[in-house]
Amino acid sequence: MRANLPVMALGLLLPVMGLAGEYNLTVDKVEIDTGNFEKAGIGYNGKSPGPVLRFKEGEEVEINVTNNLDEMTSIHWHGLILPFSQDGVPGISFPGIQPGETFTYKFPVVQAGTYWFHSHSGFQEPDGAYGAIVIEPEGREPFRYNREYVIQLTDKHPHSGNRIMRNLKMMPDYYNREQQTVGEFFSDVSKNGFMNTMSDRLAWGDMRMMKADVEDLQGFTALINGKGPEQNWTGIFEPGERIRLRFINSSAMTYFDVRIPGLNMTVVQADGNNVQPVNVDEFRIGVAETYDVIVRPRDEQAYTIFAESMGRSGYARATLAPEEGMTAPVPGLREPARLTMADMGGMHGMDHSDMSGMDQSNVEGMDHSSMAGMDHGSMVMSEGGASDPFYAQGSGLVPTAANGGKFLSYADLKAQKPLYDEREPTREIELRLTGNMERYTWSINGVKYEDADPIRLQYGERVRFKFVNETMMTHPMHLHGMWSIVDVGADQWNPVKHTVSVQPGTTVYMETEVDAPGQWAFHCHLSYHAAAGMFRKVIVEGGPETKQAAAEGAISEEGGDV
Amino acid sequence: MSRWTSLVGTAVLGLSVLPAVASAQERIQDTTERKQALKVWGAQFEEFEYRYSDDDEELGVWSGDFFYGTDELKGRWLTKGEYSIEEQAYEKLENQLVAQTPVSDFFDAKAGLRFDTPEGPDRTYAVLGITGLAPHWFEIDANLYVSKDGDTSAELDAEYELLLSNHWILAAALDASVAFSEDREIGVGKGLVSTETGIRLSYDLIDRSFSPYVGVVHERKYGDTADFAKAEGGNVEDWFAVVGARLSF
Ligand SMILES: [Cu+2]
Numbered sequence: 039m040r041a042n043l044p045v046m047a048l049g050l051l052l053p054v055m056g057l058a059g060e061y062n063l064t065v066d067k068v069e070i071d072t073g074n075f076e077k078a079g080i081g082y083n084g085k086s087p088g089p090v091l092r093f094k095e096g097e098e099v100e101i102n103v104t105n106n107l108d109e110m111t112s113i114h115w116h117g118l119i120l121p122f123s124q125d126g127v128p129g130i131s132f133p134g135i136q137p138g139e140t141f142t143y144k145f146p147v148v149q150a151g152t153y154w155f156h157s158h159s160g161f162q163e164p165d166g167a168y169g170a171i172v173i174e175p176e177g178r179e180p181f182r183y184n185r186e187y188v189i190q191l192t193d194k195h196p197h198s199g200n201r202i203m204r205n206l207k208m209m210p211d212y213y214n215r216e217q218q219t220v221g222e223f224f225s226d227v228s229k230n231g232f233m234n235t236m237s238d239r240l241a242w243g244d245m246r247m248m249k250a251d252v253e254d255l256q257g258f259t260a261l262i263n264g265k266g267p268e269q270n271w272t273g274i275f276e277p278g279e280r281i282r283l284r285f286i287n288s289s290a291m292t293y294f295d296v297r298i299p300g301l302n303m304t305v306v307q308a309d310g311n312n313v314q315p316v317n318v319d320e321f322r323i324g325v326a327e328t329y330d331v332i333v334r335p336r337d338e339q340a341y342t343i344f345a346e347s348m349g350r351s352g353y354a355r356a357t358l359a360p361e362e363g364m365t366a367p368v369p370g371l372r373e374p375a376r377l378t379m380a381d382m383g384g385m386h387g388m389d390h391s392d393m394s395g396m397d398q399s400n401v402e403g404m405d406h407s408s409m410a411g412m413d414h415g416s417m418v419m420s421e422g423g424a425s426d427p428f429y430a431q432g433s434g435l436v437p438t439a440a441n442g443g444k445f446l447s448y449a450d451l452k453a454q455k456p457l458y459d460e461r462e463p464t465r466e467i468e469l470r471l472t473g474n475m476e477r478y479t480w481s482i483n484g485v486k487y488e489d490a491d492p493i494r495l496q497y498g499e500r501v502r503f504k505f506v507n508e509t510m511m512t513h514p515m516h517l518h519g520m521w522s523i524v525d526v527g528a529d530q531w532n533p534v535k536h537t538v539s540v541q542p543g544t545t546v547y548m549e550t551e552v553d554a555p556g557q558w559a560f561h562c563h564l565s566y567h568a569a570a571g572m573f574r575k576v577i578v579e580g581g582p583e584t585k586q587a588a589a590e591g592a593i594s595e596e597g598g599d600v
Numbered sequence: 601m602s603r604w605t606s607l608v609g610t611a612v613l614g615l616s617v618l619p620a621v622a623s624a625q626e627r628i629q630d631t632t633e634r635k636q637a638l639k640v641w642g643a644q645f646e647e648f649e650y651r652y653s654d655d656d657e658e659l660g661v662w663s664g665d666f667f668y669g670t671d672e673l674k675g676r677w678l679t680k681g682e683y684s685i686e687e688q689a690y691e692k693l694e695n696q697l698v699a700q701t702p703v704s705d706f707f708d709a710k711a712g713l714r715f716d717t718p719e720g721p722d723r724t725y726a727v728l729g730i731t732g733l734a735p736h737w738f739e740i741d742a743n744l745y746v747s748k749d750g751d752t753s754a755e756l757d758a759e760y761e762l763l764l765s766n767h768w769i770l771a772a773a774l775d776a777s778v779a780f781s782e783d784r785e786i787g788v789g790k791g792l793v794s795t796e797t798g799i800r801l802s803y804d805l806i807d808r809s810f811s812p813y814v815g816v817v818h819e820r821k822y823g824d825t826a827d828f829a830k831a832e833g834g835n836v837e838d839w840f841a842v843v844g845a846r847l848s849f
Contacts, residue, residue, distance in 0.1 A: 129630035160633065205808075208642035208848065212808050215766040243736035246706055257807075476706055476733055479671055486671075488637050557628065570638065575630060 057097040063088065063169075064104045065111045065135075065157070070166055072194050072259040073266030079166030079194075080107065080157070087190050087264050087288065088155075088169030095150045095176040101143040103135060107162075110134040113143070114158040114518070114559075115171065116326060117310050117536040120145035122556025125518055127158045130559050130575055134159060150175030151310030152284040152328045154190070161199020164290035164565045168192070172284060173310075180454055181306045181315065183332055186282035187273040191323070191345055191354050193258035193292040194266075202255065203566055210478045213257050216351055216374040217250045241379070249376040251475055251510050252435065253349030254566065255291040260345060260354035267355040270365065275358055280334050282306075283343075287323040290565040293348035293512060293539075295322050295437055296329075298341050298358070299369060303331040305446060309535040311521075312454035319443030322348065324514040324539035326563035329446075333358070340364035348435070348512070350374045369440065380432035381510050383543030427526075430543030435512065449526045451533035457521060458551050460530035463502035467493065471540060471562070471572065473509045479570055480509075480562065486571025493560065493574050497581030499552040505540045513567065514539045517576065519558040522548045537563055555581030637670040642848065646759075649844025651817060655835065658685040664847075667700070674700045676710065689719040696727055707732030707740075714745060721785050724748050737761070752780040753788070767804045769811070773797070782824065787832070789824020796820075802846055811846040 068081035082088025093099055105111045112134050114126040124145040128134030135141040150173045157167035170188045195202060205212040218239075226235040242249055265271035275281050283303075287294060297303075297320040304315045307330035315332075323329055323345075335341055340359035347353060350371045357365055424436040428448045439445040473480040482490070495501055503522075505515060515522075516537045523532050525547035532549075540546045555578050562572035645664035652658055660683040667676040675697070682692040698712030707730050716723040729743035741757040755777045762770040775796040782790045800815030817840040821829050826836045 129632035129635060130628060132628070134632070203638070204640050204642065207638070207640040208644070209808060217763055217766055219763040219765050221765070240736070246733050246735060246737065474705055477671060477702070488635055569634065573634065 057094055059093065059097050059099050061091060061099065061101045062104070063101060063113070064106050065113075065162075065167065066106045068166060070194060070264075071269075072261060073268040074259045075196050077194070077196055077198075080162045081166050082169050085264070086166030086168070087192070088167070090170045090172055090188050091155065093147045093171065093173045095147055095173055097147045099143070099145060099147055102140050103143065104140040105135045105137055108137050110136055110159055111162060111167070112158045113155050113167075115143070115145075115153065115155050116516075117151075117153040117328070118145070118171070119148050119519065119521070119554070122519055122554065122558060125556075125558065127518065127559045130557050147173055149173060149310060151307055151312075152188070152286060152330050153310050154286045154288055154326075154328065156288065158559070161203065161290075161565060161569070163288075164195070164199040164202070166194070168288040170284070170286055180312055181282075181304075181332060182280060183282040184279040185275065186284060188263065188284045188286065189343065189356065190263050190286045190288055191292075191294055192261050192287075193255065193289040193347070193352070194261050195255065195258040195290075199290070199565065203569055206254065206478045206566055207570075210254075210475050211248070213255045214248075214250060214253070215256055216252070216349060217248060218376075245382070246476060247377075247382070247510060248475075249378070249434070250374065251377060252375045253292065253347060253351055254511070254564070256347075256349065256351035258292065258352055260289075260292065260294070260347065260352045262343065262345070262354045262356040265356065267353060267368070271356040272362055272364075273356070273358050274362065275335055275360060277336055277338050277360060278334070280332050281358065283331050283333060285323055285329045285331065287325055287327050289325050291325065292352075293322055293324055293514075294345040294354065295320055295348060296343070296345045297440055298333060298343050299366070299441070300339075300341055301333045301335055301358075303333055305329055305331050305450075308451050308533055309537060311457070311534040313533055314452040314454055314531070316446065316450045317444065318439075318446040318450075319441050320437070320439040321446035322437050324512070324537060324563075326514050326516055326537040327535070327539070340366040342366040342368055344369050346371055348375065348437075372440070376434045377510055377542065378432055378434040380430040381434060381542035383430060383506075383508060428539075428544060428546065429541045433541065433543065435541060448524060448533070448539075451524070451526060452528050452531040453533050456530040457534050458523070461500055463549055464499045466502040466504055468504045468506065469515075470506045470508050471513050471515070473511070473567070473570075473572070475510065478566075480567040480572035482572060482574055487561075487573035487575075488571065490574055492557070492577045495550075495552045495576060495578045497552055497555050497578055500549055501552055502547055502549045505538070505546045505548070507540045507542055507544055507546075510542045511564075511567075512539055512541050513572065514563040515561070516563045517550065517558065517560045519554045519556070519576075519578075520550050520552060522550055524548045552578055554578055637672065639668070639670055641668040642666070645845075645847040647844060648847055649813075649815075649842045651840040651842045654839045657838070659683060659691070659840070660685060661842075661844075669700070672701060674708075676700050676712075687719075691718060692716075693718045698727055698729070700731070703730070704732070706734075716786075723783075723786065725753075734758075747783070749783075750781070751783045751788075753793070754778045754780070764801075769802050769804070771798075771800050771802065771813075773800075779825075784828070787825060787828040787834075789826075789828055791824065792822040793825045794819065794821045798842070800842065800844075808846075809848050813842075813844060813846060815842045816840070817842050 063082050070079040112126045112128045124143050125131040153171040156163040170190050259266045263271045338360050343356040345354040424438045426436050426447045429436045437445050470483050472484045514537045521534045522538050538548050558576045560574045560576045561568045643666045647663040649661050663680045665678040667674045678696040680694040684691050694716050696714040698710040700708045700710040703709045710729045712727050714725040714727045725745040725747050731741045734740045739759040743755045745753045757775045759773045777793045779788045779793050796819045798817040800813040802811040802813035804811045819838045821836050
């Protein structure tokens, strides 16, 4: 199954102390077959997704990456805490891996959980260059399970990443086939009346914004572990077993709403960090996020893992079954989501971003989840019924569980064990997430990466980041090298993540212990948003000389000769 | 916490200790593609069609453009033409080369040159224009032309797309041109010169790159321009049935 299986098996047999594992990865041109179409792509060890790398916490890993492409490549170990020179972002961490070259990554594994790796060069990641990482903890897991599966989601598009970027620049709605039509106008008229529908259309038309701007990129086939809905990846279980499913969203652009009809899911980990278990019927997984859930099917029957895209333009499907070949019904897609004025935030008249900022700072220290019940209806035109403190009140994106049950919110995530001592942030940095859909430009504080100065942090600081989403799209913001502690109002129990989704019209805070010297990437993980400018370099100044020096040594030894 | 201590521990013990030189952050400059302005190109034909008029006139007509550049500065080549199939001659052949730059959230300004080289007298103009998206999704392209001889004229194109479904699109287009001075040689009178109104029903057959359509186009000349046309035995008003395709690649 894996080229380096013997090596990894050996790694697992070694005693914990002095553990060292050597792994080999090749970066290759591959053919990807989604069941709907075949396309040329990029993979690892000859396939996409690449192998599942299994590490053990405390292990010192050496990963030899050989570039068989005719262009530069790189691998970023998404969510791993490591010396910056090993982080794998060309131009920021290291010079990149040239064609024909073998680069050896070398770093200690200082964490456990579910992560993933992917190329940080060009559009290689949307083209297929990703794989999963599973790290076994040094101690015992705080939950029990009998078997585990990685469930790696992605959105495979027939077009290459370069072509998609170009098309989006030429026509931002090139891939949007869920736009409002004449038919929807008439159905809205019969539902809401002519005047209401007319004034709604005029309001949106006046802003030149579309209520249908939920997904930039449609027309993909969603895959689970490289298999399309028809190819139906299947995981085997015995009734009564506890199964740990390690969900990883490796999509270029797609958020998924995940459910397993007939099964309750217990979320035990988010972004590799244990959380206090929470039972849900459905959860939304942002691009680049991971969630580990435990399910316990008791019946001798098949269950469908159904991951519907947030914009309802496609779905991934897999099956859990007692034996191969069994299937369960596949649900239909729900109605496409529509943005509301609440998702426009502070952009136009209604100063919602200010409001949510105010709300959050007021409720700091109090249980944030109770906010869900608070009535902001009087302050914002409320159009939707459901609510979630991490969505603008009345947002058209607020998810609801298909079975009417519990839908996971960030507010439900509480760290199992705090990773850091609780302390006051030393300063706050405001980052407005900005963009112009018509031009397909994306930026931070109105400045694209090409024009931006790096964000400078001081080693030892605890920085509070304030994200104000001024766009109508959801952005999964990913800081490399350091943890992102999302303020859900749970103080020291705030969940520790590597990717933080910021919904339209909302303000979200996260805190970071600046404990990793060097320079790091910080960006929206939607591939085409990052490429269009929603990206920053973060420089951590100062810090122990030993760590800095070690980082530098690694650069000059391994990457300096390129 | 355990991870924290193991991180420090491994970093300190596991890796060799080298003397620190200049700060690490100065070592790498991001010179990757990502740090450069994104350069994109595109080619589109808004119209690429065959027209058949109510007096049996047959025309091949196109209107397209090609661009290359960044968000801040694009070069654009616009081409427009009408080829009379009977006469085997270009009734209209316009090419523009312009530089285009954003001036607001939704509008770009452009400046450049226009070369008219149909059968008959040539003209060269300086072009100054704006193009972009007006509220309520009207695509606007407005240009001011100054010929070598100082004749000035203006042209306004507006287009609106109505989505019958996510693949069936009804597009209405209006082109109007106005002359501020007469150019008798090419049959242009002062005032409103002409309008062209079209309605096209298209279907997106291959993504948005190939969308065949059928439609109706109405052309009309006004004022002195209409008189000049009549004097030369031409039509003042024409109705066309059109069949063609919108292309983009
Ligand atoms: Cu984004």
